[in-house]
Amino acid sequence: MPVAAQPRATLVLDNGAYTIKAGYATVEAPSIIPNCLARGRDRRVYIGDEFLTQCKDFSGVVFRRPFEKGHLTNWESEKAIWDRVLLNPEVGFNVNPDETGLIVTEPVLHLPACSSNMDQIVFEEYGFSTYYRCTTSALVHENETGQLFGGSGRSDTTLIVDSGYSATTIIPIVADAVYYPAVRRLNVGGKLLRNFLKETISFRHYNMMDETHIVNEIKDQSCFVTANFAKDLETCKRLPPARNPLILDYVLPRATASGFRQGHVRDVALPPDPDDQILTLGNERFSVPELMFSPSDIGIRQAGLPEAIMQAVSAVPDPDVRGLLLGNVVLVGGSTNFPGFRERMSTELQALVPDDVILRLGFPEDPITYGWQGGAQLGQQKSRLRSRQVTRKEYMEHGPNICLRKFGKKSIEAVE
Structure with a gap:
């Protein structure tokens, strides 16, 4: 039996709910692209990376994400994002699907109907030469x-x-x-932690319920996991802010004459700018990540x-x-x-x-792209990948069932 012709290049797409990590298997690091549609105050809809590169004001941005509770449910939005990632040369990829193989990830307990939709999109909408669908954990396992x-x-x-x-x-x-x-x-994931911080800040300080992106930046730059939650909580109660080593001042973003100024942690060695709006954070810094270790604190059983x-x-x-x-x-x-x-x-x-x-x-040096790195290694091992992937010819001959047989049927059971 003749061996099917292999594609000239393999593109690895780690399709996360928050970001897409995309790149050819031969490059050292992927491009990281927001997996979202964002509508700014200028009423313009930004697709994927456009939000970070073209949006001038991050306040009040409304997001629409293809994923809901960990499942890819909105293919209309995802298709628009994939079109920009795969076909738009501005992003760095100008993919010719006829000559390209695709490795793409899905959630571990993905619904079968959602997986089938992905198979159809890959072959019937884009027409990739070969295709391998797996979980991010499977690609993590491909690393050394x-x-x-x-x-x-x-x-x-x-x-x-x-x-x-x-x-x-x-x-x-x-x-x-x-x-x-x-x-x-x-x-408990990044979305829940961000939303909890957003509600806490809005109750204690400023109303930031509509500032999803800004609060996410605050979380990433300010929060930490404490070694002793009770001790640090007592420190914040007992010591005044001026003497509390856990207190942090965050400078909120604002518009200036030269453009939009990003939010950042204030450098205490520098004199404060009187025009800055300061958000002072105390136990919020460690109470938010604590939910990973004690979700019952907010009623998660x-x-x-x-x-x-x-x-x-x-x-x-x-x-x-x-x-x-x-x-x-x-x-x-x-x-x-x-x-x-x-x-x-x-x-x-x-x-x-x-x-x-x-x-x-x-703990990988870069835990966000580690799955993509495993996919890149697999993409360069043609013999191993050949036994797992589905070719466009196979799909056209056997239909969607070939993907079910080749990629395996997942056991969807109650997960504690």
């Missing part, structure tokens, strides 16, 4: 994760913790395959992330495999970037692990 633990290569058994925009998902990979009965989802990790591991029946998983824990996603997250996670998870089990946590 052993380097995260001071070694080399990778294990075929890995526990991947992906703390993204919509939620935090814990995915055990056993013998290079997702063990779906043990997958766990914690309904789920265990914290360390406990959820142990629940996922405990759902694997073989005790030897459980030990391997705990020895190869890889944490990715934007919410793992908080200062102090690594130390807190290591401390709390170690306290839950049996004494005879070695716990190893791997």
Whole structure:
């Protein structure tokens, strides 16, 4: 049987709910593009990267995202964003689908109908030469994760913790395959943390309920994970702001004669600008990320992330495999970037692990693009990719069912 002709290039598209990480498999780093449509005060609709490169005023921006609760549900919006990413030379890609293979990600527990829609869009709308649909965790597993633990290569058994925009998902990979009965989802992600901070600031300081982007910037620049929540909370109660080391002043963005000035943490070594509007943050800085460890604080009836990790591991029946998983824990996603997250996670998870089990946590240098990096490695291994992908010819001959057979049917069950 003749081998189908391979595409000239492979494009890797890590299609996250908050950002798209896109790039050819041969480049060192991807482009990071907002996965959204944004409507500014000028009533213009910005698509994807246009929001960051062309929008002049980030206040009052209204967003429309293709993802809802972690599922890709709005293909009208996603298609508009993909058109700009894939076909517009301004973004850096001017893809010729006839000569290009596509590796694209989907959520771990994606609805079958949503997966089928993606298959149809890829082949019937764009006409890519070849196509491989998988989860971000599958691409994370393609990396040489052993380097995260001071070694080399990778294990075929890995526990991947992906703390993204919509939620935090814990995915055990056993013998290079997702063990779906043990997958766990914690309904705390970047979106919930941002919304909680937005409500807290609006109640205590200024009304910022319509300032989604600005509050997200405040979260990313100001928040941290505390090593001792009760102690730091008491410090904020006991000490006046002038003596409290946890207090931080954030300069809100504003329009100036020279243009729009971005928000930033105020440098205490410099005299304050009388025209600046200052937002003073205290326990908000660590109370927001604390929800990852104690979601019950706001009424979410789920265990914290360390406990959820142990629940996922405990759902694997073989005790030897459980030990391997705990020895190869890889944490990715934007919410793992908080200062102090690594130390807190290591401390709390170690306290839950049996004494005879070695716990190893791997934190990639860039947890946001680590999945894309694995996809880039896979994209350069033509022989491995060939056995997984679907060609356009196969799709036209067999229809959508070929994707179901080739990519596997996921087990969608209740996830604790």
